[in-house]
Amino acid sequence: MNNLKWLWKISDGFRPAIACSALTGTLHVCVSLAFVYVCKHLIDIATGISDDRLGSYIGWLASCLAMQLLLSAARSRLTAQTEIRLRNELRRKLFVHLMDSRWNGQETYHSGDVLNRLEEDVSTITNALCSTVPAVFITVVQFGGALFFLSRLDVRLAGILLFIMPVALLFSKGYVRKMRRMTREIRETDSHIQSHLQENLQHRILIRTLEYTEKTIDKFANIQFLLQDRIVRRTNFSIFSRSMIQIGFMSGYATAFLWGIFGLQDGTVTFGMMAAFLQLVAQIQRPMVDMSRQIPTFIRVFTSIDRLKELEALPSEESSPSLRMEGPLGIRVNHLHFSYPGSNRNVLDNFSHDFKPGSLTAVVGETGAGKSTLIRLMLALLQPDEGEIAFYNSKETVKSSPHTRCNLSYIPQGNTLLSGTIRSNLLMGRPQATDQELYNALYLAAADFVTALPDGLDTPCGEGGAGLSEGQAQRIAIARGLLRPGNILLMDEPTSSLDKETEETLLKRLSGQVKGKTLIMITHRETIAGLCKEVVRMTKNTPAKQESISQGSVHD
Structure with missing residues (x-):
């Protein structure tokens, strides 16, 4: 029935x-x-x-x-x-x-099964x-x-x-x-x-x-x-x-x-x-x-x-209008606990840190310490078991949720281009962007090689960025993230596919041109950590030690 x-x-x-x-x-x-x-x-x-x-x-x-x-x-x-x-x-x-x-850290069904x-x-x-x-x-x-x-x-x-x-x-x-x-x-x-x-x-x-x-x-x-x-x-x-x-x-x-x-x-x-x-x-x-x-x-x-x-029957994510906050924004993380469903290990255990407005912070640590999980929690893709993440400016403080996601520009790790053209991939960051804005973002991402391509912005990209090198695809993905209007920029291993020279060019342009934004960079490279004003070191140690390291390792 x-x-x-x-x-x-x-x-x-x-x-x-x-x-x-x-x-x-x-x-x-x-x-x-x-x-x-x-x-x-x-x-x-x-x-x-x-x-x-x-x-x-x-x-x-x-x-x-x-x-x-x-x-x-x-x-x-x-x-x-x-x-x-x-x-x-x-x-x-x-x-x-x-x-x-809603995403809980793993897909319920295989993508092939869903397509079927x-x-x-x-x-x-x-x-x-x-x-x-x-x-x-x-x-x-x-x-x-x-x-x-x-x-x-x-x-x-x-x-x-x-x-x-x-x-x-x-x-x-x-x-x-x-x-x-x-x-x-x-x-x-x-x-x-x-x-x-x-x-x-x-x-x-x-x-x-x-x-x-x-x-x-x-x-x-x-x-x-x-x-x-x-x-x-x-x-x-x-x-x-x-x-x-x-x-x-x-x-x-x-x-x-x-x-x-x-x-x-x-x-x-x-x-x-x-x-x-x-x-x-x-x-x-x-x-x-x-x-x-x-x-x-x-x-x-x-x-x-x-x-x-x-x-x-899959649960839907919370639906609400986007809440854009003006001016420099910070993210305050208070006593955060999180473990993935089916796991008996806390990925984050009583983690706290204040990512101040306008700061440039490197989050470093060994694999499995919870660096990428922290970003997913900031994006409200995951919900903490305990604790709180809040966005704040000079006027208000708002708890992290899907409707605060509009304040974030996210650049995921690796090659994340979709099939289409370079232009269509960039416009995902800002659909109404002009060609000049696209070229400016490409310059900041050290991806100005696009101007030398025969078809320029209309150069086709295959599935997974086929036709481009890993480094080229990564820089275009960075440009796409920079086009987003959010005042907080989250970058997960943004230079993992770049050589040292290109990495230095990218960081120099970002630090010189991205003003007023709060930058949070997940990285395993100490060279990048040395260029940041603040560093958060995360380990898989005991909860108390992790908290003291996360806060005590921050330096100006």
């Missing part, structure tokens, strides 16, 4: 189009039944049973054929338009939710809503209409057909439960395949240099074999179940055929009635076959709904 409510919710705004598709299909069924009626009369006229005008019924026959073609084309067009609109809207809503979902859900599961659900649901309605109408028409010709034959077609098997709880479990296993294995493909293609150079390609291919083959085995098992189970129904369908057709034969023999059935029998039996059997095929479809739909509801 909850799944049906979920389908009803996501179909909001598309229900009239879906209903129109069902109505068009229903009209097509009515015309099809009229076609059977016309065919019967034409045969009766030709055999002398009826003295109606042949030309009139030929005209009706042509009209029925034309109407069927038009209605079929109209329904196909309407279904395709509605489905792609609904698919885009559902995928957009899920994408927005995922982009706004956004592609395959969304397609399964939208196809069901726009095609399968109207088809089921149309099938019920077709079945009822054909059965009614057949009962008007011979009520006993209609009763026999209903009695010998055992459709109850497909609706048994055991069948549905087993099919749903099998389908869930298949969807999970399919997600595993996409995750394996995405991750290994993304890191194929690393895998090749480690000479791990063969093992990666073997693992991929094993996952594919598992998927194949699960699909075959589900198919075999489904074929057996449907075969039981086919026996009933074959019996029904044979009954109608023999009924007509004996009726022709004793004169109780005309050739027109015989033709109508056979067509109507087909119109009764086909809906029942279609219904039997829709059961696995709805099972796949309910499995896909469960998988998308898991994405929707």
Whole structure:
């Protein structure tokens, strides 16, 4: 029932189009039944049973054929338009939710699994809503209409057909439960395949240099074999179940055929009635076959709904308007405690420090001491277990939260460029920036090499900055961060891919041009720490010692 409510919710705004598709299909069924009626009369006229005008019924026959073609084309067009609109809207809503979902230091689902859900599961659900649901309605109408028409010709034959077609098997709880479990296993294995493909293609150079390609291919083959085995098992189970129904369908057709034969023999059935029998039996059997095929479809739909509801259940980040604070800003960290979910080790244990407005601070320490975690807490990507982070200026103090993020310019570690152009990457920092502002930021980041490129700002960047060196990509990322209007600049290992000369140029330009901003630099290089006015040293030692080192190691 909850799944049906979920389908009803996501179909909001598309229900009239879906209903129109069902109505068009229903009209097509009515015309099809009229076609059977016309065919019967034409045969009766030709055999002398009826003295109606042949030309009139030929005209009706042509009209029925034309109407069927038009209605079929109209329904196909309407279904395709509605489905792609609904698919885009559902995928957009899920994408927005995922982009706004809260991060706790690790992703709940593999990115390949998420992509598989956004592609395959969304397609399964939208196809069901726009095609399968109207088809089921149309099938019920077709079945009822054909059965009614057949009962008007011979009520006993209609009763026999209903009695010998055992459709109850497909609706048994055991069948549905087993099919749903099998389908869930298949969807999970399919997600595993996409995750394996995405991750290994993304890191194929690393895998090749480690000479791990063969093992990666073997693992991929094993996952594919598992998927194949699960699909075959589900198919075999489904074929057996449907075969039981086919026996009933074959019996029904044979009954109608023999009924007509004996009726022709004793004169109780005309050739027109015989033709109508056979067509109507087909119109009764086909809906029942279609219904039997829709059961696995709805099972796949309910499995896909469960998988998308898991994405929707991811908690969203706090939503509130951005709060921009004017003037020089500082960040005060008071008695901060933090550990990642599932870990029994505190990454930060009673850490305190005041990053004063306009200061230039280096945060140094060994790997795992919590340097990058501290930045994530300042960005409110993570929430502290205890303690507080607050932004302050001469007028006010505001606790750190997603709505204070606008005051920060963040430059993450390593190559973080997206596919596109240098311009499109820079404009992520300030969408309205002019070319001159872009070039100024590139100069400050020691990335003025861009001016010498043949296409300048419009030079294409491949995935992960492909086409540029690591050092070039890092400097462009720094320029992107400098374009942000925030008065606090967070830089995580900003010179890790730079040579000594370029590093010195970058630091010189930053210190000379970035005035009034508070700079916090995560680094492992003592040369950078020596250029900063303040240094915070972090270790993985005991809580008390960490706090005393963090505060006591600060120097002017």
